[in-house]
Amino acid sequence: MMIFYFTGTGNSLYVAKELEGDVRSIPQVLHQKDLSFTAEKIGIVCPIYGHEMPRMVKEFIEKAEFRTPYFYMVLTYGANHGGAAQIADAFVQKAGKRADYVTTVEMVDNFLPVFDMEKQMAMDKQVEKQLERVKADIAACKKEIQKATMKDKMVHKAFRASMARMKKAPEAIWADYVVTDECVGCGICTRVCPAGCIQLEEQKAVHSEKNCQACYACIQACPKKAILFKEGLAKEPNPNARYRNEHVTLTELVEANDQTGLC
Ligand SMILES: Cc1cc2nc3c(=O)[nH]c(=O)nc-3n(C[C@H](O)[C@H](O)[C@H](O)COP(=O)(O)O)c2cc1C
Ligand code: SF4
Numbered sequence: 001m002m003i004f005y006f007t008g009t010g011n012s013l014y015v016a017k018e019l020e021g022d023v024r025s026i027p028q029v030l031h032q033k034d035l036s037f038t039a040e041k042i043g044i045v046c047p048i049y050g051h052e053m054p055r056m057v058k059e060f061i062e063k064a065e066f067r068t069p070y071f072y073m074v075l076t077y078g079a080n081h082g083g084a085a086q087i088a089d090a091f092v093q094k095a096g097k098r099a100d101y102v103t104t105v106e107m108v109d110n111f112l113p114v115f116d117m118e119k120q121m122a123m124d125k126q127v128e129k130q131l132e133r134v135k136a137d138i139a140a141c142k143k144e145i146q147k148a149t150m151k152d153k154m155v156h157k158a159f160r161a162s163m164a165r166m167k168k169a170p171e172a173i174w175a176d177y178v179v180t181d182e183c184v185g186c187g188i189c190t191r192v193c194p195a196g197c198i199q200l201e202e203q204k205a206v207h208s209e210k211n212c213q214a215c216y217a218c219i220q221a222c223p224k225k226a227i228l229f230k231e232g233l234a235k236e237p238n239p240n241a242r243y244r245n246e247h248v249t250l251t252e253l254v255e256a257n258d259q260t261g262l263c
């Protein structure tokens with residue numbers, strides 16, 4: 001089984017590892033010339049941002065060719081998926097492909113502008129139980145696209161309306177950062193970034209919005225908590241709390257995402 005994943009803080013990598021297969025990072029695979037893949041089962045595991053897959057995952061789905069009798073997607077989320085499975089399925093269809101199974105797994109919500117990571121980590125979201133269900137479904141080649149409830153649809157509609165009022169790409173709103181004088185130029189943020197949009201200039205991190213996925217890998221992994229949101233975005237409930245999935249090491253995140261060529 002081939003499993004492609006995208007991750008900012010490790011939740012999706014943890015799920016991908018648990019599904020036990022040939023696990024491959026989408027930010028790295030996208031550099032390949034040949035994006036056709038053959039396996040008896042092929043899956044994608046990724047977070048959702050504003051109920052949708054990250055831009056890079058969408059790009060991968062559009063470009064790749066999946067030669068498989070069973071194609072599935074597992075979407076990790078934190079608080080409200082807004083019908084993400086049906087939204088992702090619609091995207092896959094638009095890209096001329098077909099998904100057999102799309103589901104969601106609730107985990108720590110790493111959306112820093114709204115959630116306190118300490119409180120999120122203290123919550124028991126029954127991840128292992130959810131994973132047992134997903135593993136059994138995939139083992140049985142279950143065919144099901146998780147349905148959006150009426151509440152999911154209303155939440156998604158309200159979210160779309162609020163985004164439309166902002167007149168900016170969601171990533172530009174979510175990832176509007178400032179790097180403070182606390183930065184010591186360690187370069188960790190540059191190496192966990194899946195899109196290569198942080199550079200060190202005179203030993204200080206500089207963020208470029210171009211291609212930023214708003215994954216928060218940089219801000220969450222910074223040991224000095226030196227990357228903060230600019231004013232305009234909601235004030236963080238706890239700027240001292242940062243998150244990485246407990247089953248994923250910093251080295252694994254770097255291997256997954258590093259675009260500096262140092263890996
Ligand atoms: C910019 C951004 C937007 C997000 N939007 C949603 C959302 O709409 N609904 C939700 O439940 N979780 C949302 N989340 C939370 C993530 O989907 C969730 O924490 C996910 O498991 C993170 O996966 P990762 O650790 O693999 O990066 C968002 C996170 C970020 C950074
Ligand atoms: S991880 Fe933090 S301290 Fe290190 S270079 Fe990036 S912003 Fe600076």
Ligand code: SF4
Pocket residue numbers: 008175192193194195196197198207211212213214215216217218219
């Ligand atoms: S700059 Fe930060 S938020 Fe943007 S893609 Fe890179 S790691 Fe993710």
